[in-house]
Amino acid sequence: MAGKFVAGQIGCGAFAMQTLGPNLVRNPHVAKVKWACDISDEKARAFAAKFGAERKTTSFEDVTSDPEVDIVCIATSHEVHVPIIESAAKHGKHIFCEKPMAMNELQAYRIIRAARSGGVKLCVDYMRRMAPAVVALKREWLRHKANPKHQPWQYVERPREKFIEEKLTDFFIRVQDESSSYRLVHLDPFTGGGLIIGEAVHWLDLACWLFDDDRPIEIQAWGSPRMRYGIHLAFQSGNAATIIETPNGTFDYPKEMYEIACDGSLFRMEFFVENQYYGRPGIEKEVFALQKDPFPDIGKQGGLSGYLEKYKARVQNLSNSKRVFSSLLADHGYEAMLDGFIDAIINNTQTPCDELAGYRATLLGEMAIKSSELNKPLPIPMDKWDYFVNL
Ligand SMILES: NC(=O)c1ccc[n+]([C@@H]2O[C@H](COP(=O)([O-])OP(=O)(O)OC[C@H]3O[C@@H](n4cnc5c(N)ncnc54)[C@H](O)[C@@H]3O)[C@@H](O)[C@H]2O)c1
Known part of the structure; x- marks a missing residue:
């Protein structure tokens, strides 16, 4: 892989294994998927083995605080998005978040605040x-x-x-x-x-x-x-x-x-x-x-x-x-959405589905x-x- 971005996957369940992982490794701008993170060590291990991640962890902070990481991909269950996004944004990581971005308005508020104050791109995977x-x-x-x-x-x-x-x-x-x-x-x-x-x-x-x-x-x-x-x-x-x-x-x-x-x-x-x-x-x-x-x-x-x-x-x-x-x-x-997100980082443009669209849904x-x-x-x-x- 000859790309320049280093990615970390948080949540290594069915969707990450089947869709996000393959799409991440085939994007030409992604140099590597460095981290596989899941509260289930077994799932993190399986993702790391399949997509060649160097590191695995059960704690998302290991990923969000790693200075080498540029992009954090979140495919956990929905209710844990807020602390992960707040931590990722605080460390300046761009965020690709599975849907729904938030389960209620309050969560959406915290996510929008975090993304905007961190000055990072956020893309919600409403890929249709x-x-x-x-x-x-x-x-x-x-x-x-x-x-x-x-x-x-x-x-x-x-x-x-x-x-x-x-x-x-x-x-x-x-x-x-x-x-x-x-x-x-x-x-x-x-x-x-x-x-x-x-x-x-x-x-x-x-x-x-x-x-x-x-x-x-x-x-x-x-x-x-x-x-x-x-x-x-x-x-x-x-x-x-x-x-x-x-x-x-x-x-x-x-x-x-x-x-x-x-x-x-x-x-x-x-x-x-x-x-x-x-x-x-x-x-x-x-x-x-x-x-x-x-x-x-x-x-x-x-x-x-x-x-x-x-x-x-x-x-x-x-x-x-x-x-x-x-x-x-x-x-x-799915592919086009992830590619569009990465292009938006490169070109400093709006992501194909930003935090405002995530909130409105x-x-x-x-x-x-x-x-x-x-x-x-x-x-x-x-x-x-x-x-x-x-x-
Ligand atoms: N865009 C789409 O069309 C689409 C399709 C399928 C799933 N999804 C979304 O992807 C997400 C995951 O779905 P799935 O089917 O893979 O579910 P899943 O239950 O198979 O995977 C979720 C994983 O997240 C892990 N997890 C939970 N809390 C965590 C935390 N704090 N830190 C690290 N890992 C944690 C779980 O252990 C589990 O392995 C959901 O939000 C779902 O809505 C989106």
Whole structure:
């Protein structure tokens, strides 16, 4: 490795082993991953062995105080982010933090304070913003919105002024998951926080990223924040995002499907591997390469049908008695997010998802929980949305 940055990994569980570690060592600007840190010595040892870390420890301070370390990557359980980030920032380390950045506003406040007073870059891994299929979906939506073209069908379009509803965009996010994938730690209110704080933050962030400087003004949620819920997020322009997550689905079909309906069009992203564009003439379906593909000779057509064929091959000889890390991975944007963070350090620019975005996703997650408990829509307080902008 010929890069110039020295990294330390704090939290060496499943995600660090499967995703962060490989992405760190393949980034050309990372000279080495010097530290493997986990409160479980066994996990630290396994990470060090796999990624060639020289040192292992059970104490994060060993990593954050090491003068040789430039970058700290955090993939612990969520509730311990604050002391790690405060220590890392105090020692001037740049921070790549797994989602959710914070479990509540107070934690977010401490994290923002720490990062800004330490003058360090912080990036939250809401990496769906960086997935090639999602970037393409946004690009095509913006293109259509700016210059709508309609597919002719049986009605003759009569020129008339559009109603206000017809000028808006609806963003639908459908997530179907199999609950056997959740460990109790994910569902515990004090560690994982349940799936709104642990998972919906991804899609709340995504909706804010899609609609950019459009401000969310109201949130309404139903169901259980632990694992089965719906969230409706209304924006100032009238645009809206609707998120539905069920734990009662199956791994036999991919987890996520996003749809954007706008001015006579429906643009759909199927699990980061295929985008379909309906209603706009002259635009073809797009397929996207996988990040890891151990079955290049199966499902060569790619896209959703290709992925499903590969998936069938992958699960053929599996049993439930032993956990096997998946070697089949759609491009969710993991690599691009880490690369974007490191580029932001090099160029001294904003990270692809900074501490303000991290705070806002947490704020919306907390408000969604409150809304589901009160069973009513809640306004997003204007002061809270902007509170940290100038902090
Ligand atoms: N961006 C994504 O899409 C994505 C996907 C999966 C997981 N994650 C995030 O990554 C994080 C880890 O998830 P995981 O599935 O690997 O969980 P995990 O439980 O397998 O790993 C967490 C590890 O952190 C260690 N740990 C806890 N407290 C620590 C401390 N104070 N110091 C050092 N180590 C400590 C634990 O011992 C454990 O090994 C979570 O925050 C999760 O939300 C993000």
